[in-house]
Amino acid sequence: MGNFMRRRKARKEEEVSVRNAAGSDLREIVRLWQTNIKTANTAPDIADFFYSFKIYFFVAVCSGSACSGSADTTNKIVGFVGGTVRNGSGHDAHISGIAVEKEHRRRGIGTRLLTTVEREFRADGFGKVTLEVRKSNRAAINFYEKQGYKRSYFVTGYYADGEDAIVCEKRL
Numbered sequence: 001m002g003n004f005m006r007r008r009k010a011r012k013e014e015e016v017s018v019r020n021a022a023g024s025d026l027r028e029i030v031r032l033w034q035t036n037i038k039t040a041n042t043a044p045d046i047a048d049f050f051y052s053f054k055i056y057f058f059v060a061v062c063s064g065s066a067c068s069g070s071a072d073t074t075n076k077i078v079g080f081v082g083g084t085v086r087n088g089s090g091h092d093a094h095i096s097g098i099a100v101e102k103e104h105r106r107r108g109i110g111t112r113l114l115t116t117v118e119r120e121f122r123a124d125g126f127g128k129v130t131l132e133v134r135k136s137n138r139a140a141i142n143f144y145e146k147q148g149y150k151r152s153y154f155v156t157g158y159y160a161d162g163e164d165a166i167v168c169e170k171r172l
């Protein structure tokens with residue numbers, strides 16, 4: 001990548017901030033979740049995750065020129081991450097959903113969201129974080145591997161449409 005592209009990428013990134021999600025963000029989170037993730041989760045399912053684990057939900061908010069291409073260019077939510085805690089053998093930190101609006105991808109926003117929720121989990125004493133990803137979701141698999149997630153095992157037919165999941169985990 002040339003210097004110009006690197007500067008351009010960095011400048012755009014600066015115009016996106018990541019913050020804790022508020023109740024008023026839920027509608028946008030549901031929209032992002034359902035339009036970007038192949039999911040059977042209904043709006044009430046997502047609301048349930050959200051209200052149970054609000055401290056682990058973060059949104060990426062875009063303002064100014066970094067939002068160009070969208071109709072509403074001020075304080076638009078362009079990404080979210082939703083962390084949850086699962087009761088298994090112990091309490092496990094888990095990524096339940098993460099998505100970045102298509103036209104804002106490959107600018108480091110997904111990485112910022114993921115590292116933010118991981119930091120929160122670490123601060124709360126979790127030693128590892130897990131997630132499931134569709135076997136066919138190359139983009140997300142690459143993304144997670146770049147963030148240090150390791151493939152742990154497969155779950156056959158995990159998704160409602162019969163696709164297998166890869167369970168990944170990362171030590172925090």
Ligand SMILES: CC(C)(COP(=O)(O)OP(=O)(O)OC[C@H]1O[C@@H](n2cnc3c(N)ncnc32)[C@H](O)[C@@H]1OP(=O)(O)O)[C@@H](O)C(=O)NCCC(=O)NCCS
Pocket residue numbers: 036037097098099100101104105106107108109110111112132133134137138139140142143144146
């Ligand atoms: C996965 C997702 C959240 C990544 O968000 P993002 O903001 O584009 O991610 P980043 O810009 O931080 O990417 C970091 C790195 O991950 C890898 N990566 C991200 N998207 C990739 C893609 N489409 N193909 C290959 N590698 C990819 C790259 O190594 C990238 O670094 P680079 O841009 O310097 O090459 C985004 O693609 C998305 O919303 N996908 C649809 C929803 C989804 O599948 N969620 C996961 C469900 S389990």
